[in-house]
Amino acid sequence: LLILKSYISTSKSHKNQPPSPPKLPLIGNLHQLGSGTHRVLRSMAQTYGPLMLIHIGTVPVIVASSVDTAREIMKTHDKIFSNRPFLNIASRLFYDTKDIAFAQYGEYWRQVKSISILHLLSNKRVQSYQQVREDEVARMIKKIQATNESVVDLSELLISLTNNVICKVALGRTYEGMRVNYKNMPVRIGDMLGRFSVGSYIPWLGWVDRLSGLHREADELAKEIDEFYEGVIAEHENKKEISVEGHDLVDILLEVQRDNSTGFRLERYTIKAIIMDVFGAGTDTTFTSLEWAISELLRNPRAMKELQQEARKIGQGRSMIPEDDISKMPYLKAVLKEALRLHPPAPLLVPHESTKDVKLLGYDIPSGTQVMINAWAIARDPSIWEDPEEFRPERFLNTPTDYKGTHFEFIPFGAGRRLCPGISFAMTINELALANLVYKFEFALIGEEGLDMTESNGITVHRKFPILVTSTPYE
Numbered sequence: 001l002l003i004l005k006s007y008i009s010t011s012k013s014h015k016n017q018p019p020s021p022p023k024l025p026l027i028g029n030l031h032q033l034g035s036g037t038h039r040v041l042r043s044m045a046q047t048y049g050p051l052m053l054i055h056i057g058t059v060p061v062i063v064a065s066s067v068d069t070a071r072e073i074m075k076t077h078d079k080i081f082s083n084r085p086f087l088n089i090a091s092r093l094f095y096d097t098k099d100i101a102f103a104q105y106g107e108y109w110r111q112v113k114s115i116s117i118l119h120l121l122s123n124k125r126v127q128s129y130q131q132v133r134e135d136e137v138a139r140m141i142k143k144i145q146a147t148n149e150s151v152v153d154l155s156e157l158l159i160s161l162t163n164n165v166i167c168k169v170a171l172g173r174t175y176e177g178m179r180v181n182y183k184n185m186p187v188r189i190g191d192m193l194g195r196f197s198v199g200s201y202i203p204w205l206g207w208v209d210r211l212s213g214l215h216r217e218a219d220e221l222a223k224e225i226d227e228f229y230e231g232v233i234a235e236h237e238n239k240k241e242i243s244v245e246g247h248d249l250v251d252i253l254l255e256v257q258r259d260n261s262t263g264f265r266l267e268r269y270t271i272k273a274i275i276m277d278v279f280g281a282g283t284d285t286t287f288t289s290l291e292w293a294i295s296e297l298l299r300n301p302r303a304m305k306e307l308q309q310e311a312r313k314i315g316q317g318r319s320m321i322p323e324d325d326i327s328k329m330p331y332l333k334a335v336l337k338e339a340l341r342l343h344p345p346a347p348l349l350v351p352h353e354s355t356k357d358v359k360l361l362g363y364d365i366p367s368g369t370q371v372m373i374n375a376w377a378i379a380r381d382p383s384i385w386e387d388p389e390e391f392r393p394e395r396f397l398n399t400p401t402d403y404k405g406t407h408f409e410f411i412p413f414g415a416g417r418r419l420c421p422g423i424s425f426a427m428t429i430n431e432l433a434l435a436n437l438v439y440k441f442e443f444a445l446i447g448e449e450g451l452d453m454t455e456s457n458g459i460t461v462h463r464k465f466p467i468l469v470t471s472t473p474y475e
């Protein structure tokens with residue numbers, strides 16, 4: 001009876017729904033999604049159109065796969081689609097969604113987002129971390145030099161780089177050697193977020209998540225991370241005794257909490273949830289996009305050569321390219337954009353949800369409908385991009401097309417109210433790191449087979465296998 005009830009309730013038709021692939025009772029289209037969801041959804045959209053309705057379990061989800069549908073959702077009707085759906089695992093990890101990325105749209109979300117932008121992510125703040133970035137990139141280069149031309153795990157170095165920069169500016173120092181392996185924390189958060197929770201999509205089967213151990217695993221990870229954050233906050237509260245240098249995000253958040261100057265009461269769980277976003281939404285995505293950019297360069301020697309020439313012209317034999325010279329490197333910026341086009345780290349962005357009934361391109365979308373935007377498919381749409389599957393950084397030279405949420409054909413950071421606030425934070429790290437890696441070294445892949453580009457599964461799609469290379473210093 002329950003199965004029948006769920007089938008009837010999910011198949012109740014609304015006035016004029018978008019086209020839908022046939023679905024099974026109870027699980028809807030779940031069985032079709034599997035791995036590489038962005039790829040599966042693109043092929044479904046080729047049959048059912050750029051705005052289609054699928055069912056994940058009993059939950060109706062509209063999927064936008066074209067520039068026009070993305071623009072309608074994130075510009076024309078942005079306010080209506082700015083909510084987030086309730087996601088079981090995110091709620092367990094992100095302090096009951098008291099963070100920014102998973103918070104319900106409303107006053108609380110507005111306050112925490114603007115506090116984070118003001119104190120961590122604004123252009124002015126990001127500029128002030130220049131020294132941290134330059135030190136960490138120099139450290140990474142020394143580590144590669146120390147390998148003496150033997151095999152280097154570039155992926156490992158890139159995740160350390162991003163983690164260290166983020167730790168230093170957000171937490172005041174790095175936490176190497178802690179009981180918590182904080183270095184792989186962002187990846188573990190990303191992997192956990194990518195796990196399928198039956199309860200999120202077939203609510204009355206929520207007990208399956210308990211039985212399968214998913215809730216326990218999520219709670220254990222949340223507890224481990226919470227203990228780490230508690231330690232970090234306590235260290236900041238007792239700062240005088242242990243003298244941590246500088247003024248970092250945790251200091252500032254504690255200050256805002258003490259002063260209560262914004263009129264918004266900053267609870268301890270909010271502070272931890274904001275830090276969680278910095279790790280959960282910031283680290284994994286940043287290092288992943290750099291990893292994909294280097295992968296594409298290794299597979300495309302012509303582009304690698306072009307970038308090396310640009311870097312070496314700018315570097316002029318100095319020990320490093322300083323950040324102030326990055327603005328003179330248009331090809332570098334084009335390479336990073338092209339890598340984000342082919343490999344947006346969050347190919348389906350973060351799910352949105354409507355808060356009102358709305359008409360979208362003539363279709364009726366009821367309030368509470370989940371929305372996925374296939375940024376990956378849009379960025380490979382052959383009606384917009386010439387040779388879309390090819391890595392051709394030149395396409396971004398001499399064009400205003402940017403990733404800041406106004407060009408809907410290229411939205412790796414989303415758009416509208418939910419636009420990623422960490423764009424310049426991420427891109428300044430990636431630009432400096434990539435410029436110096438190609439300036440200082442010649443890289444060669446290990447083995448004859450070329451680079452395996454298999455993607456991992458999850459909300460953030462990274463490389464399944466690390467990049468292993470040998471490096472020769474450039475004289």
Ligand code: HEM
Nearest residue numbers: 100101281282285286289346349350413414418420422426
């Ligand atoms: C290349 C690196 C990055 C990529 C590709 C990326 C991508 C994204 C995407 C696709 C979204 C969801 C947009 C939407 O829902 O429409 C997002 C949201 C977010 N990102 Fe990023 N991000 C990156 C780096 C960062 C960094 C470095 C931080 C912070 C340190 C950060 C913090 C956030 C936060 C807090 C949100 C939630 C915004 C909201 O819901 O209002 N991201 N990001």
